[in-house]
Amino acid sequence: MNKATIYNVAYAANVSLATVSRTLNNPQKVKPETRERVLRIIKELGYKPNAFAKGLASKKSTTVAVIVPDMSRASVAEMLNGIAVEARKYDYSLLIYVLKSEKTEESEMLKEVVASQVDGILYLNDEINEEQYKMLNIIQDEYKVPIVLANTLYPYDNKLVTVCIDYFKAAYELTTRLIAQGRKNIYLMTTARKYMVNDLKEEGYLKAVKEAGLNQNIVRTSGDISVNTVHFKELFKDSTTPIDGVIAVRDSIAVSFINTMIKEGRKIPEDISVYGFQNTKYASLSRPKLSCVDVPIIDIGAKAMALLKKEIDGEPVEMKFNVLPHSIIERNTTK
Amino acid sequence: MNKATIYNVAYAANVSLATVSRTLNNPQKVKPETRERVLRIIKELGYKPNAFAKGLASKKSTTVAVIVPDMSRASVAEMLNGIAVEARKYDYSLLIYVLKSEKTEESEMLKEVVASQVDGILYLNDEINEEQYKMLNIIQDEYKVPIVLANTLYPYDNKLVTVCIDYFKAAYELTTRLIAQGRKNIYLMTTARKYMVNDLKEEGYLKAVKEAGLNQNIVRTSGDISVNTVHFKELFKDSTTPIDGVIAVRDSIAVSFINTMIKEGRKIPEDISVYGFQNTKYASLSRPKLSCVDVPIIDIGAKAMALLKKEIDGEPVEMKFNVLPHSIIERNTTK
DNA sequence: CTGTTAGCGCCTTCAA
DNA sequence: TTGAAGGCGCTAACAG
Numbered sequence: 001m002n003k004a005t006i007y008n009v010a011y012a013a014n015v016s017l018a019t020v021s022r023t024l025n026n027p028q029k030v031k032p033e034t035r036e037r038v039l040r041i042i043k044e045l046g047y048k049p050n051a052f053a054k055g056l057a058s059k060k061s062t063t064v065a066v067i068v069p070d071m072s073r074a075s076v077a078e079m080l081n082g083i084a085v086e087a088r089k090y091d092y093s094l095l096i097y098v099l100k101s102e103k104t105e106e107s108e109m110l111k112e113v114v115a116s117q118v119d120g121i122l123y124l125n126d127e128i129n130e131e132q133y134k135m136l137n138i139i140q141d142e143y144k145v146p147i148v149l150a151n152t153l154y155p156y157d158n159k160l161v162t163v164c165i166d167y168f169k170a171a172y173e174l175t176t177r178l179i180a181q182g183r184k185n186i187y188l189m190t191t192a193r194k195y196m197v198n199d200l201k202e203e204g205y206l207k208a209v210k211e212a213g214l215n216q217n218i219v220r221t222s223g224d225i226s227v228n229t230v231h232f233k234e235l236f237k238d239s240t241t242p243i244d245g246v247i248a249v250r251d252s253i254a255v256s257f258i259n260t261m262i263k264e265g266r267k268i269p270e271d272i273s274v275y276g277f278q279n280t281k282y283a284s285l286s287r288p289k290l291s292c293v294d295v296p297i298i299d300i301g302a303k304a305m306a307l308l309k310k311e312i313d314g315e316p317v318e319m320k321f322n323v324l325p326h327s328i329i330e331r332n333t334t335k
Numbered sequence: 336m337n338k339a340t341i342y343n344v345a346y347a348a349n350v351s352l353a354t355v356s357r358t359l360n361n362p363q364k365v366k367p368e369t370r371e372r373v374l375r376i377i378k379e380l381g382y383k384p385n386a387f388a389k390g391l392a393s394k395k396s397t398t399v400a401v402i403v404p405d406m407s408r409a410s411v412a413e414m415l416n417g418i419a420v421e422a423r424k425y426d427y428s429l430l431i432y433v434l435k436s437e438k439t440e441e442s443e444m445l446k447e448v449v450a451s452q453v454d455g456i457l458y459l460n461d462e463i464n465e466e467q468y469k470m471l472n473i474i475q476d477e478y479k480v481p482i483v484l485a486n487t488l489y490p491y492d493n494k495l496v497t498v499c500i501d502y503f504k505a506a507y508e509l510t511t512r513l514i515a516q517g518r519k520n521i522y523l524m525t526t527a528r529k530y531m532v533n534d535l536k537e538e539g540y541l542k543a544v545k546e547a548g549l550n551q552n553i554v555r556t557s558g559d560i561s562v563n564t565v566h567f568k569e570l571f572k573d574s575t576t577p578i579d580g581v582i583a584v585r586d587s588i589a590v591s592f593i594n595t596m597i598k599e600g601r602k603i604p605e606d607i608s609v610y611g612f613q614n615t616k617y618a619s620l621s622r623p624k625l626s627c628v629d630v631p632i633i634d635i636g637a638k639a640m641a642l643l644k645k646e647i648d649g650e651p652v653e654m655k656f657n658v659l660p661h662s663i664i665e666r667n668t669t670k
Numbered sequence: 671c672t673g674t675t676a677g678c679g680c681c682t683t684c685a686a
Numbered sequence: 687t688t689g690a691a692g693g694c695g696c697t698a699a700c701a702g
Contacts, residue, residue: 052396077406355680
């Protein structure tokens with residue numbers, strides 16, 4: 001069961017290696033009979049083309065790099081499922097780069113990605129800043145490696161193909177719903193200012209709150225749920241106008257907030273209406289079950305991969321900015 | 336900023352390409368002065384060796400394949416973080432294969448993995464069966480691709496290097512603790528019979544229960560939390576001896592159980608003590624916070640990668656079976 | 671429709 | 687310590 005090469009197959013099938021290569025890559029260019037024969041031999045010998053030789057000769061790897069922040073984020077992991085399923089359709093492999101694990105400069109890593117000869121790059125990092133964005137553009141322009149941003153975006157420019165939902169609108173809608181529910185003192189629980197998508201949610205929230213003439217209350221948590229609890233308690237210990245509505249930029253933040261409030265004796269949703277953002281498993285495992293924006297994260301992954309494939313194939317992608325529809329799921333933490 | 340090749344570097348540094356190759360792969364074999372010079376040129380030109388050519392010539396890819404079941408499982412995603420950090424130390428890349436996305440036979444995919452020329456394989460799938468196990472052994476023996484099983488194991492044989500915790504012991508300890516807490520009617524909430532690790536947990540539970548002369552109660556859920564709720568309710572509607580202790584093989588199962596029971600008016604932990612298994616984020620986001628076995632999942636990932644690296648380097652791995660220590664975290668669903 | 675041939679970019683003896 | 691030369695396994699013209 002030693003590794004068979006294209007030569008072994010060619011010899012056994014009594015053809016030249018070119019014919020073997022053709023039956024694999026351009027089947028229509030080879031006579032059906034010989035094709036069958038070659039295919040049979042290939043199966044018998046368990047032949048699989050060596051990916052390196054193929055890549056070296058064809059300049060294509062049928063591999064895309066997926067650059068992700070922290071893998072343990074539920075949304076990232078789910079998106080990867082969507083990407084994997086779609087990639088499978090095209091027989092593409094996925095090379096993963098986890099940013100969190102970096103000791104080295106990110107620009108160094110991007111160079112490494114280029115050196116790895118991937119056909120395209122999927123960038124899932126939501127902390128995209130100007131420098132990173134420039135670097136990505138260089139890679140796309142100079143090295144001709146197509147890039148697609150998934151579930152993130154760079155709002156100041158749109159040279160890169162992007163797939164996401166309308167975070168601004170979603171947050172605006174959430175806030176509007178809370179207002180319609182009669183909530184007067186609505187808080188936004190967000191993260192430190194570096195996540196582009198959360199900045200957009202913030203803007204959506206602010207717009208709705210301003211329109212309604214309500215106060216704007218923004219709390220920035222670390223995203224680390226273990227410290228949130230303390231944080232939340234402190235925050236609402238002696239507030240004069242009691243909080244009655246909350247929008248959290250992540251489900252996990254919403255859930256830890258709910259837990260803290262219920263322990264403090266507040267009733268959810270009677271006293272406080274709470275919306276999360278993403279519809280991860282956390283949302284359905286919370287008690288009460290969390291109302292939230294449903295971000296079609298798997299679809300985003302799949303769509304991003306599909307668009308990347310198009311770009312790789314040289315088909316011009318007309319829409320740079322692809323907004324997928326979201327929905328709002330009313331469960332038991334609202335109304 | 337075009338892709339520089341080794342020839343460009345050689346020309347610019349006024350040496351042969353062999354010397355460039357050496358300064359990169361065997362620095363000690365080249366005179367310090369020329370080494371410096373070459374290195375400088377490499378930097379200037381932003382040269383990175385083409386991964387394909389390198390792989391083709393050297394027969395090494397510095398890439399390992401990571402085969403995972405469903406990515407969205409929290410434990411899998413976290414393990415990947417550990418793997419990524421460790422892989423980074425050796426400058427190894429990670430090629431991901433998601434089994435769930437498969438339309439094709441798994442054996443087909445394994446052949447593909449071999450064709451991709453990876454230096455080693457990390458297998459995270461916990462549903463390992465005899466056929467799969469045999470296939471993996473073939474790959475390791477015939478194709479000489481080292482394999483490490485991470486957070487899973489094949490209990491009937493131990494030819495493959497394995498990293499995990501002692502699931503049997505952990506479940507035994509959990510059960511013992513429940514018994515010590517005076518629980519008499521302890522249930523094990525597990526999955527369908529196909530997850531090896533869960534079978535071991537089951538054995539540990541059974542042993543402890545038998546030793547104490549208690550009834551054994553095993554509930555097999557689908558693992559799908561949305562159906563669990565109904566399931567749980569039905570189950571305990573009219574039981575004569577009320578359930579007073581639970582061990583769930585996954586945190587998410589424990590949490591959905593807790594939610595159901597509390598809605599049914601049971602008190603946790605007063606009426607029912609509950610232990611989970613894994614210590615994922617679900618555990619700290621539940622109310623009350625879930626007591627559970629802490630599986631050092633990141634360490635398992637890192638250790639598995641480290642052992643794989645050793646195998647790849649030809650250093651014999653003395654211990655086939657690597658058991659990492661676990662601990663039990665008492666939070667608020669027990670006592 | 672099929673075979674021949676020249677690389678792809680790099681590593682690795684073998685000589686010098 | 688360095689250079690020359692032969693592959694690694696495959697693809698892609700170019701002939702036939």
